[in-house]
Amino acid sequence: MATDIQISIVGSAGDGTIAAGEILRSALAGMGYKVISFDVYPPEIRGFGKCIARMRITTEQAYSLKNKSDVLISLDDSHAIPHAGEVRECGAVIYERGSIVQLPEGGHISAHIGPGQLPYPVPIRELSEKSTGANRSRNIVVLGFLAGLLSLPAEAFRKAIGRKFKSKAAAAEASEAAFKAGLDLAAQTFKLDDVMFGPPVSTVVAGATVEMINGNAAVVRGALDAGIDTFFGYPITPATSIMERLASEMPKRGARLLQTEDEISAISATIGAGFAGARAATSTSGPGLALMAEMLGLGVIAEVPSVVFVSQRGGPSTGMPTKTEQSDLHMAVYGGHGDAPRIVIAPTNVDGCYRCGGKAFEMAEAYQTPVIVLLDLYLSNRYETVVFPSRPPFEADCNRKPGKLQAGEQYKRFALTGDLISPRAIPGEKGGMHVITGLEHNELGRPNDQAQMHEAMSRKRHEKLKAALRHPDFTHYKRFGDEGQVDVGLISWGSTFGECLEAMYKARGEGIRCAAMKVVMLSPFPTHGVAAFMNDCKQVLVPELNYQGQFANLLQAHVAKPVTRLNRVPGEPMKVEDILEEIRRLAGRGKTAQKAA
């Protein structure tokens, strides 16, 4: 039996909502299910902001979350009430039974449970206090109750709780007691027959390992597997966890990380380290990338390798720091002054974060330029079960080195070679002394602003990147769905591609000839492959999470065929239903036609 279940936990900041979600998905992944999960939380640490932990548990690969959840757990009714309608028919709502006398502000969620939904009132607070002497373990009580209700093995939860509280014995003990209290209560209640877990299916090849991690952790793993030497960064949501994880992992491998005074310093030091031959990176979000723009231009003209991991959030300015958006594409591709071409890659799922996280270092070295890896909050914080290969799929050294340098010979750092990539000497290398500069320069690196020189060097900086379109063992773009001519073709990028795939497969299920293409390499743009796909499509739909249609703009700059844009800025992932509706419309199947069918 194929499993496809979605569970949502909604609470107020400080309720332990996100922690409960962590334990739940860790337990489920430990049991062998595929999990895709995304949490929503407010920018404040405490206060009363809304937190949602949401996860979809499947046996087949899923690409996004579903519109409807099978189970909703409320740790705070005022926040959970607006989500009562997201529970599917015959799904369950677990909530605080509470006291009739002390109605919570905004009412009790029981008044909002629909006719087909199953209410499970649980004395959550009472059970927490009875079992642990405090009300802090309400989040664990509901997990115990859920495990009992769905007949999930308690052992998997106990292990997950152990992992979560491995250095906090008291918390582990309290959680154990709270979990048992919830579990025992579920044994006395009626089972939820409509939400059933089938047996997990293992598809893992020998030697590989499966882990449930989020996009930021996957990027870190890619960077570590590619042999990152130095990292300089400044904390910013939602990229901070990249730096935090590297801070704990890099020293174990003899590598160095430094928290700098600002993002300008972070990118400056990264480029300094790149000049000195290190595999160097920094991470940031939109506001930090804006500060880095000038230094990235120096990286371009001085042809120094560097890697910048960017996790986008809602903008402009401080914008919405804990909300997702894909609105920094223009800045990543075009940001800064002058003609400053760089490489921009954007993974579409957590596995892609790992690959891009490592491949970025290969590309930075091979093409001697900054490489921006563009994530967004949704992808950074989205958990997926990922299969890691037994050997890291990254090259340790992609530098083009100068041969033996002759004494007295002047080394041409910017030699205009056939493919316009020049052999690079690194400080410490005998005879390779040279100066790199942000001034336009000649082949020796000496300042030179003659017309011919600027023409030749501008050409060099742009045309050398063409080779990146053939970078080995890298998915620059990929087509899914129907082969050949289709009625509707979707093209998208980044995290939104998951929702596009779900919508595309649903549309095919409705008999619409449909395909979807993800574009991972955004700069330089893989015009040839994308144009070929667009030729196969009667209609092209470009869904993305920004107001302007930034990817559509980029696409239209390279391919003339008109596209339909689907732009949303809700601060959360795009709804599969919205994309599907647009596919139906483009395929000539209106709402009425759909209902009749």
Add this chain to the structure above:
Amino acid sequence: MGDIKPVYLEEKLREVEESGRLDYRSKTLPTWCPGCGYFSIVEAVAASLCELNIPNENAVMVSGIGCSSRFPFFVNTYGFHTLHGRALPVATGVKTANDALTVVAVGGDGDGFAIGGGHVPHAARRNVDITYLLFDNGIYGLTKGQTSPTSAIGFRTPTSPYDNPDRPLNPLMMLLSYGASWVGQAYAGRPDHLHKMITQAMSHRGFSYLHILSPCVTFDKTHRTYSNLGVQVRDLPADHDPSDRLAALREAMHDETPALGLYFREERPTLGDALDGLVEKAGGEVAAKATAKPARKARR
């Protein structure tokens, strides 16, 4: 003045040639105005590199933007002419990537204390093992003579035609408070002393800051001229104790009569030491430093 010995050009040229310090000069001629104090700085740096016997390929000059920041082009080492104000973070990156390199950051007063002012305290407190040579001419020369953060109150320039309203910074006091582990001052008009100070600064293990007073002969005819500076500068008192930070601060306060010499020096762990300490705490292996060549190890 009667006992000055005559110097013959031929003899002087032979002396320079035999010293070996020309190996540290590039074939690119400096772009500075005739009479600029910076000529004596480039000469002193070449002499210090030569004296310390640092292989050309192991030295890296990192600069920002400005007249002084053209410096890397004029020495025969590796160099990085970066952005306005960013010499220190770039130099921090170079040194962090490869401890075996001798890294010298150079720049002017505007580069270091206006646009790049936010980076100075952090390079100093971290004790990055680099030398920072600050060429202070109290003016923006490359953009043709505007006020800088070290220009005097009342200094008239094209951007302050009715007088400069801002009081100048006191970089020596700043660096002493920021925690720089070596702080000194020299004057471009005293090349022998300058050379000695640069050699000392480059020999120091940790962040060494050398403030070099130098006139802009083209755009400043009134304030920081050779004739004015020649009268104003003095030596630090013979009994000055360079381990006494408070005494150093007291001397630095008298910026109307700038004292030359070593203000402060202390030995303490460098940023590289601290980062190696983190590696040890984490149970990792500290990279070998025997060679200046970046040893790319498979860190898998």
